[in-house]
Amino acid sequence: MAAPSQKALLESVPTSLFxxxxxxxxxxxxxxxxxxxxxxxxxxxxxxxxxxxxxxxLDAAVAxxxxxxxxxxxxxxxxxxxxxxxxxxxxxxFALLMTLxxxxxxxxxxxxxxxxxxxxxxxxxxxxxxxxRYAVAPNGATRLVTMKQPVGPTLMITPWNFPLAMxxxxxxxxxxxxxxxxxxxxxxxxxxMLALAQLLDDLGLPKGVLNVVTTSHSGAVMEPLIRxxxxxxxxxxxxxxxxxxxxxxxxxxxxxxxxxxxxxxxFVVFEDADVDAAVQGAMLAKMRNIGEACTAAxxxxxxxxxxxxxxxKFAAAMGALTVGKGTVKGIDVGPLxxxxxxxxxxxxxxxxxxxxxxALTGGAPVAGKGFFYAPTVLTDVPADARCMTxxxxxxxxxxxxxxxxxxAIAKANATEYGLVGYVFTxxxxxxxxxxxxxxxxxVGINQGIVSNPAAPFxxxxxxxxxxxxxxxxxxxYLETKxxxxxx
Numbered sequence: 307m308a309a310p311s312q313k314a315l316l317e318s319v320p321t322s323l324f325x326x327x328x329x330x331x332x333x334x335x336x337x338x339x340x341x342x343x344x345x346x347x348x349x350x351x352x353x354x355x356x357x358x359x360x361x362x363x364l365d366a367a368v369a370x371x372x373x374x375x376x377x378x379x380x381x382x383x384x385x386x387x388x389x390x391x392x393x394x395x396x397x398x399x400f401a402l403l404m405t406l407x408x409x410x411x412x413x414x415x416x417x418x419x420x421x422x423x424x425x426x427x428x429x430x431x432x433x434x435x436x437x438x439r440y441a442v443a444p445n446g447a448t449r450l451v452t453m454k455q456p457v458g459p460t461l462m463i464t465p466w467n468f469p470l471a472m473x474x475x476x477x478x479x480x481x482x483x484x485x486x487x488x489x490x491x492x493x494x495x496x497x498x499m500l501a502l503a504q505l506l507d508d509l510g511l512p513k514g515v516l517n518v519v520t521t522s523h524s525g526a527v528m529e530p531l532i533r534x535x536x537x538x539x540x541x542x543x544x545x546x547x548x549x550x551x552x553x554x555x556x557x558x559x560x561x562x563x564x565x566x567x568x569x570x571x572x573f574v575v576f577e578d579a580d581v582d583a584a585v586q587g588a589m590l591a592k593m594r595n596i597g598e599a600c601t602a603a604x605x606x607x608x609x610x611x612x613x614x615x616x617x618x619k620f621a622a623a624m625g626a627l628t629v630g631k632g633t634v635k636g637i638d639v640g641p642l643x644x645x646x647x648x649x650x651x652x653x654x655x656x657x658x659x660x661x662x663x664x665a666l667t668g669g670a671p672v673a674g675k676g677f678f679y680a681p682t683v684l685t686d687v688p689a690d691a692r693c694m695t696x697x698x699x700x701x702x703x704x705x706x707x708x709x710x711x712x713x714a715i716a717k718a719n720a721t722e723y724g725l726v727g728y729v730f731t732x733x734x735x736x737x738x739x740x741x742x743x744x745x746x747x748x749v750g751i752n753q754g755i756v757s758n759p760a761a762p763f764x765x766x767x768x769x770x771x772x773x774x775x776x777x778x779x780x781x782x783y784l785e786t787k788x789x790x791x792x793x
Contacts, residue, residue, distance in 0.1 A: 312633070315402055316497075321352040323359055323520065324503045326366035327513025333358050338493055338522045343409040343641040344631040344676040352496050355521035360488070360531050363517035367459045367486040368536045370514030375456045375484040377512075379433045382482055386430035388509050393423040393474075396505070400470060400498065405632040407495045408469055409640035409677075410595055412632055422471035424759040425775065429478035432780045436483065449791040454784040456484035457562050458538035461531055463524070463552075464499065465543045466492035466643055467598045472543050473499050475763070475774045476564075477506075477516065483783035485539070488517045490528055494643055496520040533558050539783065542566070543600075546723070546768050564772030564782050566600070566764060568697050569725035572718035573603035574740070576711070577611045579730040583752065585619045588703065590754030591728050593627070593681065596640055597701040598647075600769075601726050601748075601757060604698055606705040607717050613707045617685050620703065621666035624681040629672055641677040642700055648677040651700035658684050658691040658704060668701070695721065711736065715743045725765035726756055747773075 322329040332353035339348045401415035438452040464472045480487050491499035503518045521527045532555045540556050541564040549567040575584045591603035608616045632640035642648045668682030679700055687704040708714040726748040729740050741749045747765035750756040762773035772782050
């Protein structure tokens, strides 16, 4: 389906809160601006929810929980399948909407729609595969029955960088498992979630199963809900500092948690690697979503024997990218989400350069309107540079070298984060050894993208816990109940 004009598309998206199956204004009629990061201009305004609005959304989710849990798994799966098909049919609309509010080029936005829709298809198939077990107790006197039941009302906090897919990755398994939910999208990018809520409502999702509260007062709105005894689960994708605060708040009610937090991904290129393939992988691992991804390669460790060749080819590829507004044909790299984000990336680059690093390409913001930053490759980066310890979240690639396998593993693991790592080598034994030694929840071998709806996504250490996607994803929304039957 062809996308409508930008004006028509924006006018078609609901701008109210979605509570109990109804679209309603925020308390007092409060609104917040949604900006285009490519120009800085206001795209539209949406409701700016209050704590009272949040409570109303939770009331609706709690009221709908028992009935939704009783809906047959096949029916829940069929609704998800229909949502997958409708989202795929309307891919151009959702892609354009994402590009307008987040900035990524249209080609990438289309890829996110495909990726995000796939979570609905995957979990439509998992809905009918929720099962327990039956066993005979060792002494023969009792039968042991285990069953799976929905966790219950769930709070979902989604980020701005993947405004559609991070929603479907949470909503899909929750709907399949029989959980109701309150979703709070990032205030920078609320439009994709509002459009998704409308899509699900149009398909007949029962009132109160999905509730969406947009707000610029995330802490004030969400903390009372997190501390409410009726909530049974919290799932969050975002920064580690915020995640830690949420974990602390959730301890009061001992909530089930899924935390997908920050990353500091190493990208390791061994001496036997196919350098051209490694460069292609590096472009994917670094530049997906303009580098604004927790899975983005953050630190590049290249064996000294191929470091010069890799850096030269990588810099040439990065320097050839075209920067501009994501709706323009031929654009490879869109803007960063805010001026603050762009300035933060530049601070990391200037810190590295001040401490001896060299910029082979880029190294500065792009002049003009919008929040653009030139794709950048840094070499001779000292180990204590801030960009080696902090998540860059932008199109900047710092390169260091190593000499031995043990050296590479030690440098890769020298971080508090543990989301994903990337390894390029032709040696299968080495690939297995290094994958086992890396302290990360995911490892990509000779590939620059690991995310897949059929695989469990998540990290260890300060990158969080819990898994999204794969067979494991639905388990995060299910409780195990044991029933002992005496004979």
